[in-house]
Amino acid sequence: MQEICNLISKANVIDKTVRNKHKYVVQQKVLSRNAQIAAGICPYCGAELVQRYGKYGSFIGCFRYPKCKFTTK
Numbered sequence: 001m002q003e004i005c006n007l008i009s010k011a012n013v014i015d016k017t018v019r020n021k022h023k024y025v026v027q028q029k030v031l032s033r034n035a036q037i038a039a040g041i042c043p044y045c046g047a048e049l050v051q052r053y054g055k056y057g058s059f060i061g062c063f064r065y066p067k068c069k070f071t072t073k
Helices: 002-011 016-038
Strands: 049-054 057-062
Touching: none
Parallel strands: none
Antiparallel strands: 049 057
């Protein structure tokens, strides 16, 4: 358990500029992923997203199912 705590504390970034850069990169990835979904493109494999129907209602899923299992509401 102590070894895990040491690994986590070593991975913690103290430098604010590095932390802010990482935060910006993550935000850009999220925006890019959301833009792909809005355009009807699977962010996992690049295939078309289609409307599917399951036992809990409709959802958006990847055209390449079952190879790609991406879904969203």
